[in-house]
Each structure stands twice: as C-alpha cells, then as structure tokens.
Amino acid sequence: MAIVRFPALMKFYVDNQSEFSVTGSTVKELLDNLVVRYPTLKTHLFDSNGSLRRYFNIFVNGVHIRELNGMDSPLNENDKIILMASAAGG
C-alpha cells in the first residue's frame, strides 16, 4: 500500500485525515480505489472526461507523475504520494 498525503482543503472529503494508506499498483488504480472509498471526491478530482483536473498535481516520492508515466506510473509498497492543489491565500 502506498501512503497518500492530502492538501488541507481536501481533508474534509476524507474524514479529516491528512495522510492514509491506499492500495493500487498504479497512480490511476490508487485514485480509483480512493474514489470508491470516498465517492464525493470524484467530481473534485476528475472532470467529466475522467481526466485529473489541471489544478491538481501528483508526486510519487517527490517526483511529478509527468516525469514518470503519468497516471500509469507504477507504485510500490510504502511509496509516498502527494496530492497537491493550488492555493491562493496570502
């Protein structure tokens, strides 16, 4: 299982947790499993075409999935996934 870290403004949808474990052998599988567990997340994370919304970024062990294999990037036990959203506050 990989460990997923959530941004503060999304914590509300995941029982106020900031970090928890999710199964999945790829990023896509992990997100699918996440949405099964927390259905209200779906429309927040994905657009109507099922693509990840562009104001989110996903990092696996500190590397952007754009530099890996996108949503098909493979995951290993204890990988650290960071889901990051834009924030404007200042």
Add this chain to the structure above:
Amino acid sequence: MLPELSREEILRYSRHLLIPEVGLEGQRKLKNSSALIVGTGGLGSPVALYLAAAGVGRIGLVDYDVVELSNLQRQVIHGTSTIGKLKVDSAKEKLQDLNPDIQIDIYNEPFTSANALRIAKDYDVLIDGTDNFPTRYLTNDVCVFLGKPNIYGSIFRFDGQLSVFYAKEGPCYRCLFPEPPPPGLIPSCAEGGVLGILPGTIGTLQATEALKVLLGIGEPMIGKLLLYNALDMSFDFVNLKKNPKCRVCGPNADIKELIDYEEFCGVPGHDHGVDGSAGAGLDIPALDLKNRLSPAGNSKLILLDVREPHELQISALPNAINIPLGQLAARLTELDSADDMVVFCKAGTRSARALELLVSAGFKKVKNLKGGINAWAMDVDQSLPIY
C-alpha cells in the same frame, strides 16, 4: 560599482558582515538590490520587515487595501493605530522606522496587466504575497516576460507552499498550474481561515529565498517546491521541472503578453471581491429576509445554514438547518425541493455555491442571503458579531 556602507550601516549590519557568505561585499550587494513585494498582507508583512531589516536597498510595496481589524491576527507590519490607513502607508511608516537607510517605494493601486510591467521592470526580484489567483498568474507572467525570479508563497489554514519560479533556470507557476481552479472551489483565507503564524513561517522563508537570490548564495528553491503543514510540522519537498507544454515559458509558448487575468480565472483580482451574491435574481437582502420571517410574512420558510458546525458558535440564526456545503450533495434527501428556502453562510460565497447545487438538483424556490450572516448582523441584528 557597489555602493559603500556608512559607519552607521557597518554597525547596523555587523551580524551580517560577520558571516563569510554575506560579508561586506554581500551587504553592499544588498544595498544595491531591489525587491518588489506584491501584497502587503499576511505574507507581505514578514517579507517586507525582514528584507528592510536586512538592508535590501530599495523595496517596492504594491497594495490598495486599507488596514482592517481582522488583518491584525497575522499582518504584523500593521498595528491597531494604523487601522483605516492605507496598507502601503502603514507599512512604509513601520519599515522606515525599522531601517531609515533604505528606500521604500509605494504603489497604492491594484497590480494589473495595465501597470504591472511598468512597476516591476526596475526590480531585481518579485515576491508573490497576493491573496488571489488572477494576481498570482499576473505576477508569474510578468516575471517570465521580464526574466525575473518570482519568490512564491501561499497559505491556507495550516498548509503552506514555497518555491522560486524562475523561467530562465527552471519551471514557472504555470508549469505547475496551467489552469486556475474554477471560481469558488478553493476557499480564500477570508472564507476558510488561516493560522495567523503560518504567513510568518512561509513569509520568512520567502524572505530567505529572496536574500539568497539577491546575494547569489546557497541553493535557491528553483525547481523545488516545499509543502509545509503546521499541525504535523511536516516539510515535504518535491522536484519540479519545466512543463514542455507551458503556455508562457515552454518551447511552443503562445502567450506572449499579459492577458486579462480576471477573465482567465473567472474571479476578481482581490480576495474580498466576492460580494456574497449568487446573481440572476437569486439573492435576498438581509432586510427583506427579516420581513419574510416576521409574523405577517410568509408562513413556511426554511433557513439552510451551509457553514461548518464550529462557526455556529460564533453566530447563528434560530431554527436554521445546518448542512455544511461539503456534505450538501450527499444530504439532499433531508431537504424538500418544494419548500421556500433561504441559504446562507458567513458572507455569501459558500451559499452561492450551495444554491448552484440546489438549483441543478431541481430546487426552484431557493434564495441566497446576500452577504451572509455577516450582512444580517450588520443590517438586522446588531447583537450578533461580524467575523
């Protein structure tokens, strides 16, 4: 030729002069350097104070707000005695007291596509301390076009982000966020709150990065992003590369000049620009709601409070149903779409989003309390606090 330091300056900066990485030459470099701070709020306060104390020779401040009481929980450059004053005047006064040897240039105007290049062109670095998406995209694009580093920080509740976006050597803000979130999705600090110390933490890190860039020492956060969480005291660093598809700094960039950022983001370029209105005849002013609720008014009217439960301890309306906005979609069955309903939150932003949801779910007799419970506290029941 770098400027000389006076006897007083040598004493003032003696703790810097003792550090080999700064030294006399570094301090003269700082005296010769300049930084433009966009926003004199939560982040801008510590950035400006520390850069002034450190001896950055010229500091520009852009802001057009006035100091308000609710700013002082975090905007430590201002004070109770400067409430009602222009933020740039309040800040300049404080900075010149802290360091009279530097020059403070103030711009009491919104930072826009019309003035940004003119204001920014003579500064060495820009520091993004703004509170809204349009100004963040504008600040980024200005830095890309002028080839300047953008010392980026942002804050929300207990979470902070920090990076140095410098398109000449690494990614820019748009490489990371090609598009802004839809209007209203990401709450501002005015709507969602922020730990008062958080801008101090992130702002002092921004000031540190600015000094490193100006001095040319250490490893600035170019191509790196810090994600900080105060509750866990966690510092996560991730690596960023240029996005080959970036529309301002990529090889096929198609944005070559500043655009209309308010249109791009769908929101006004300031935090409290949201006037708590749902538009399209869907609003009800607080005084009208009072009449509707009076004994002579409509008999059955449902009040729906979409704030978080902890906010009800600050102020509440009697007999209102509380369903937080985030739970509304899942709890629609608790409501009757045939009922007359008025939805409210703190200031009208969340309730306007709730209304969209309700209308799309077939509710036809719903209204938004314009300006939220704060407007009710102002116009109807002055015993309630405004927050």
